[in-house]
Amino acid sequence: MNDILNNLRKELSANTDEATKKSSEMFFKEDVKVYGIKTALVGKISSEYFNKIKDFKKSEIFEICEELWKSGMMEESFIACDWSFKIHKQYEEKDFIYLERIVKTYVSNWASCDTFCNHSVGTFIEIYPTYIEKLKEWSKSSNRWVKRASAVSLIIPARHGKFLKDIFEIADIMLIDKDDMVEKGYGWMLKAASQAHQSQVFDYVMGHKDVMPRTSLRYAIEKMPPELKVRAMAK
Numbered sequence: 001m002n003d004i005l006n007n008l009r010k011e012l013s014a015n016t017d018e019a020t021k022k023s024s025e026m027f028f029k030e031d032v033k034v035y036g037i038k039t040a041l042v043g044k045i046s047s048e049y050f051n052k053i054k055d056f057k058k059s060e061i062f063e064i065c066e067e068l069w070k071s072g073m074m075e076e077s078f079i080a081c082d083w084s085f086k087i088h089k090q091y092e093e094k095d096f097i098y099l100e101r102i103v104k105t106y107v108s109n110w111a112s113c114d115t116f117c118n119h120s121v122g123t124f125i126e127i128y129p130t131y132i133e134k135l136k137e138w139s140k141s142s143n144r145w146v147k148r149a150s151a152v153s154l155i156i157p158a159r160h161g162k163f164l165k166d167i168f169e170i171a172d173i174m175l176i177d178k179d180d181m182v183e184k185g186y187g188w189m190l191k192a193a194s195q196a197h198q199s200q201v202f203d204y205v206m207g208h209k210d211v212m213p214r215t216s217l218r219y220a221i222e223k224m225p226p227e228l229k230v231r232a233m234a235k
Contacts (some may be wrong), residue, residue, distance in 0.1 A: 001064055008049050012075055015041060024074070032109055034074040046079040050086060058090045062098050069106040077112040085119040093128055100134065107145045110181055114152050121153040125163075132166045139173040147174060148185035158189060161196030168204055176211055187219025194223055205232050 012035050021036025037045075053061055065080035084102075099121050107113045125132055138150035150170055157163050167189055174186045194201035205212065205220050209232060212220075221232045 001060070001067070004049065004052060004064065005067055008045070008079070009071075009076075011045055012037060012042075012073075015045070027111070028109055030109060032074055033072045037075050039078075042075050042078055043082070046082045049079070050083055053083070054086075058087055058095075061087055062095075066098075066102070066106075069102060072106075072108070074109070074111065077106070078115055081112070081115040081120060084116070085123065088120065088123045088127075091124055091127055093131075096124060096128070096131055096134065099124055103138070103149045104143065104146055107149065109145075110148065110184075113145050113148055114155075117149045117153040118155050121149065122156045125153060126157050126160075129163070132163060136166070136170060136173065139170045144179045144181050147177065147179070147182045150174075151182075151185040151189040154189050155192045158192035159195050164193055164197050164200060167193050171204070175208060175216075176213070178213070180215060183213045183215040184219055187216035190216070190220035191222050194220065198224060198228075202228055202232070 015037050016035045017038070018036060020038055021034055024034045024036060025032060053064060056064075061083055065084050068076040068080040080102075084099075102116060103113075103121070107116065125135065132154075135150040135153055138146045141147050141150075151174065154163055154167055154170070158167055171186050171190060174182050177183060177186075190201050190204070201220060202224060205217060209217060217232060221229050224232070
């Protein structure tokens, strides 16, 4: 494992670009640690190195992924997200412990949160839907990234028309949260749900528009027809 991590990190370091590094850092309000590598190249390196470990046991792959998360480097977190998703067909219920530990311990910015939760966590919830109750627990967390995770984990299932009742429950819990990362997160979740359930999401927005932050409202209605947007945005 150490050889793989050392070689991977050497390759990432060798591909650092200062202009990309500065550009990447501008996307975040919080301090982030980045090598400065374009996304496409990170994906290429990730695929190359996954081929070296694809026959490892799932537990070993998770262990390597967690070591990548521990570094705090953005690109390493993206590779960890990629690898944990590549083995999603092997997911078992007990793997929620790992997924939750990553969210609660290592996620510290919106990019890593969304990449991990959109794919690994969201797919796990689709396979084991009873665990959506855990997302509702996350939505009450004092940690902004755990709260955001509860919403963005449902982006892809929401687009598939799933979990509408639960989506509204999670939105209710975070409805008047003042954290912009949370506002955008649950607004995005509602927007995704509107792709399959436009009328229901519109009714939800109209019923809560007097207290819903404008940021969340704008996200939620983004995919709706102009006439519905006008009604939703009217004071």
